[in-house]
Amino acid sequence: MQRFEIDTRDRLQIALKKADTTQHIQVGHNAIQGVADMFKQCFPGKRAVVIADVNTFKAAGKQVQEVLEAQLDMVLPPHVFDVEDMHAEMQHVDALTEFLRSVDAIPVAVGSGTINDLTKLSAYRNHRQYMVVVTAASVDGYTAFGASITAGGFKQTFQCPAPRGVLADLDVLSQAPVEMNAWGYADLIAKIPAGADWIIADALGIEAIDSVAWELVQGPLRDMIRDPVGVRSGDGKALCLLIEGLIMSGLAMQSLGSSRPASGAEHQFSHLWDIEHHTHHGIAPSHGFKVAIGSLSSLALYEKVLPMDLQNRNWSLGEIQSRWVSFDQTEKRIRSRYSDETVAQQIVDQVRAKYITAEVLFKRLQQLSALWPELKPRLEAQVIPFIELKTKLGLVNGPEKPEDIGIELTRLKDSFEFARYIRTRYTLLDVAHETDVMETCVSQIFSGGAYWSSKNQDSHKVLESEDVIF
Ligand SMILES: [Zn+2]
Known part of the structure; x- marks a missing residue:
């Protein structure tokens, strides 16, 4: 583990104490190897089912599935959306809600904003919690409450809890499309x-500053945006700081119940x-x-x-x-x-x-x-x-x-x-x-x-x- 990964881990551990839903966060090189351990900590004795789309399954889902199968007793076959140009739309939430209703398993979302939001709302509609394996440092919504879904032609935020666990593998993030980071x-x-x-x-x-939420976002912000060139080139440290900043923003929204x-x-x-x-x-x-x-x-x-x-x-x-x-x-x-x-x-x-x-x-x-x-x-x-x-x-x-x-x-x-x-x-x-x-x-x-x-x-x-x- 490199120094910057240790620093990120330590800051996130402190931040987690302020969160009410998210209990485990892991960011680092090769972090996917720890996905089964995180699942067991979050959901002891439960079955797992990977939720991905074709791209995110290729990027990380397959590996997540293999690690889970090797280390857990009960892992269902993955549920992979095969939809071209997929967006966070209500029709997919309905389909995923239906699928989850038919299985007794905890969803492990593998993807970026879209898969995370679809899984977040669908899991909630089944009175279930979930965890997410991040495939791109593309949004701050991973750890936020609520899912941003297009319904009736409009993007709307639906209230639902944040994930219990969040895992971001820096090797996966560095392979994500440059534009997404x-x-x-x-x-x-x-x-x-x-x-x-x-x-x-x-x-x-008009709206008082909450010092905890403020510190989570603004405290280390300047360091986290310091290296745009590193983000573009997929540098491990730059991506580590970026995903940390995005996770921190989500935790701040989670702790305050507001964006x-x-x-x-x-x-x-x-x-x-x-x-x-x-x-x-x-x-x-x-x-x-x-x-x-x-x-x-x-x-x-x-x-x-x-x-x-x-x-x-x-x-x-x-x-x-x-x-x-x-x-x-x-x-x-x-x-x-x-x-x-x-x-x-x-x-x-x-x-x-x-x-x-x-x-x-x-x-x-x-x-x-x-x-x-x-x-x-x-x-x-x-x-x-x-x-x-x-x-x-x-x-x-x-x-x-x-x-x-x-x-x-x-x-x-x-x-x-x-x-x-x-x-x-x-x-x-x-x-x-x-x-x-x-x-x-x-x-x-x-x-x-x-x-x-x-x-x-x-x-x-x-x-x-x-x-x-x-
Ligand atoms: Zn935003």
């Missing part, structure tokens, strides 16, 4: 703007494009890559809002009343944009839950002004420059500009308004809107080409050749 890297680096948003919500008394520790405005952009069924070249871009563009957008907005003199603004109730759009007008605007009644209703419900009157806003803005001298340096310490994120995304072969995931600049501009309607979560998008600086900031972001100009396109290539790592 880049998705995970993008989802992990998103915790930087997400953390800044939580600082704002905490300061304004707040891992998600802010950057995820609202991604959810907006999900709800609009955005596709690029006929397929939906990955969650991680949508979040990457959301993170760039969020950091660009931080760069515009933070220099503003928000402490010396003399807010007047009359001025706020005259500009503050009523709930009815907002609802009309949303319904005129989304002709699909189900989509419109979903958004309107979120907006209603988040809506405040001009009088409440007046008080909030006074509070913000008073807090700003103290809040601003905290936010400056939390965020990283837009260009640093863009560079890192380039080094990991992720998207650097919205067009890379099929989002035109005009649409991204528009998304700055609509993203904040998608969740009740309070973020920088709300601050910019409520302080009435959104329009100015957005027009600055989209003029002059400072953020997505062709001039900056090749910056990461220069850094790469000089082997610069932040």
Whole structure:
């Protein structure tokens, strides 16, 4: 075992004490050899059944099956989905729920986000727990509560417990498609703007920071995103830190029962494009890559809002009343944009839950002004420059500009308004809107080409050749 594996193991052991469902986590080279031991610790005396798809069975499922058969008395034949272009859709949950009902065995999910989410919900529907063998460092949902499943045309989070055990073999992760590990890297680096948003919500008394969940995600985050080149090249240490960071984020969500520790405005952009069924070249871009563009957008907005003199603004109730759009007008605007009644209703419900009157806003803005001298340096310490994120995304072969995931600049501009309607979560998008600086900031972001100009396109290539790592 190398030093970094020991460090990861020790940090995860400490983190596990905060989790309420997950009891065992193993990350390391050749970790699959320990799958039977983990199963016995999690589910003594139970039967095992491997759940995989054709690709994940090839990547790790076959080996998992062999180790289990060699070391356990009761292992059923594997259940392998043979579906082309498989996604986490309800029809597969129904099929897997039915299958699990027919067998008396504990599912061992072998896969990435899709297989994990399908198994998580199907096991829960059979009142069973499960464990997962991770095949790519692609998402932070492995250890999170809830499964993200498309049902009725919409991606929805279904409440269900996290796995009892999680095993990640670094040799398997290094063989995963490079792009999948880049998705995970993008989802992990998103915790930087997400953390800044939580600082704002905490300061304004809207959603308090939970110190345990905060420390799990933010504590070692900077170390875990340090080496995008290593992630791209399948380096063991870089992947070990990446999967550790993703597992930690999931544990934080598990401990808090909320995705707040891992998600802010950057995820609202991604959810907006999900709800609009955005596709690029006929397929939906990955969650991680949508979040990457959301993170760039969020950091660009931080760069515009933070220099503003928000402490010396003399807010007047009359001025706020005259500009503050009523709930009815907002609802009309949303319904005129989304002709699909189900989509419109979903958004309107979120907006209603988040809506405040001009009088409440007046008080909030006074509070913000008073807090700003103290809040601003905290936010400056939390965020990283837009260009640093863009560079890192380039080094990991992720998207650097919205067009890379099929989002035109005009649409991204528009998304700055609509993203904040998608969740009740309070973020920088709300601050910019409520302080009435959104329009100015957005027009600055989209003029002059400072953020997505062709001039900056090749910056990461220069850094790469000089082997610069932040
Ligand atoms: Zn995410």
